[in-house]
Amino acid sequence: GAVVSQHPSWVICKSGTSVKIECRSLDFQATTMFWYRQFPKQSLMLMATSNEGSKATYEQGVEKDKFLINHASLTLSTLTVTSAHPEDSSFYICSARTGTASYEQYFGPGTRLTVT
Amino acid sequence: SQQGEEDPQALSIQEGENATMNCSYKTSINNLQWYRQNSGRGLVHLILIRSNEREKHSGRLRVTLDTSKKSSSLLITASRAADTASYFCATDAYSGAGSYQLTFGKGTKLSVIP
Numbered sequence: 232g233a234v235v236s237q238h239p240s241w242v243i244c245k246s247g248t249s250v251k252i253e254c255r256s257l258d259f260q261a262t263t264m265f266w267y268r269q270f271p272k273q274s275l276m277l278m279a280t281s282n283e284g285s286k287a288t289y290e291q292g293v294e295k296d297k298f299l300i301n302h303a304s305l306t307l308s309t310l311t312v313t314s315a316h317p318e319d320s321s322f323y324i325c326s327a328r329t330g331t332a333s334y335e336q337y338f339g340p341g342t343r344l345t346v347t
Numbered sequence: 348s349q350q351g352e353e354d355p356q357a358l359s360i361q362e363g364e365n366a367t368m369n370c371s372y373k374t375s376i377n378n379l380q381w382y383r384q385n386s387g388r389g390l391v392h393l394i395l396i397r398s399n400e401r402e403k404h405s406g407r408l409r410v411t412l413d414t415s416k417k418s419s420s421l422l423i424t425a426s427r428a429a430d431t432a433s434y435f436c437a438t439d440a441y442s443g444a445g446s447y448q449l450t451f452g453k454g455t456k457l458s459v460i461p
Contacts, residue, residue: 280448326449328446341388
């Protein structure tokens with residue numbers, strides 16, 4: 232099956248620094264990628280949707296200047312958490328689809344971010 | 348919001364018993380999917396049921412979908428301790444931004460006691 236990888240799997244950073252998380256589709260081309268955030272004991276909340284080569288569409292309440300998403304190629308999307316604060320500590324999960332109408336959505340293993 | 352609601356929020360059963368989790372949603376969907384997540388880990392896709400299907404089976408899993416009631420259920424038969432996890436339903440629908448997207452319910456935390 233299709234595989235989505237994320238790097239790093241966990242990261243600890245100091246408040247005020249920026250952190251970049253990479254999401255790669257390993258054996259398929261991802262025309263659409265999604266970023267989710269999950270707080271402890273809660274569900275996944277969609278942060279943004281991005282199509283290759285175009286700007287990401289952010290969900291209501293998600294600061295686009297704080298969570299920078301770049302979908303530079305059909306196999307790579309990055310999420311940069313800028314000027315991170317402790318409240319940004321969360322589990323970030325990326326996901327990818329092979330086409331806009333595809334039923335199949337594949338998930339990465341997640342990245343645990345801890346901001347101290 | 349399309350986010351589904353699952354019930355119960357938490358379920359504790361003895362090994363060997365069946366576990367039933369329900370999911371309700373609000374708008375039209377393309378399909379509905381169920382996922383499992385072990386604590387602190389990534390998602391595992393369990394089963395997908397399309398909007399024109401009413402029931403689907405996969406091993407010990409049985410999923411039903413009632414689009415008239417906008418609800419789905421996941422039944423796990425003969426539960427095992429290894430089934431202990433959080434279970435999420437996710438509705439797949441057109442986002443209006445040129446793509447389909449999954450929206451997750453709040454989840455049911457299942458504990459299977461050996």
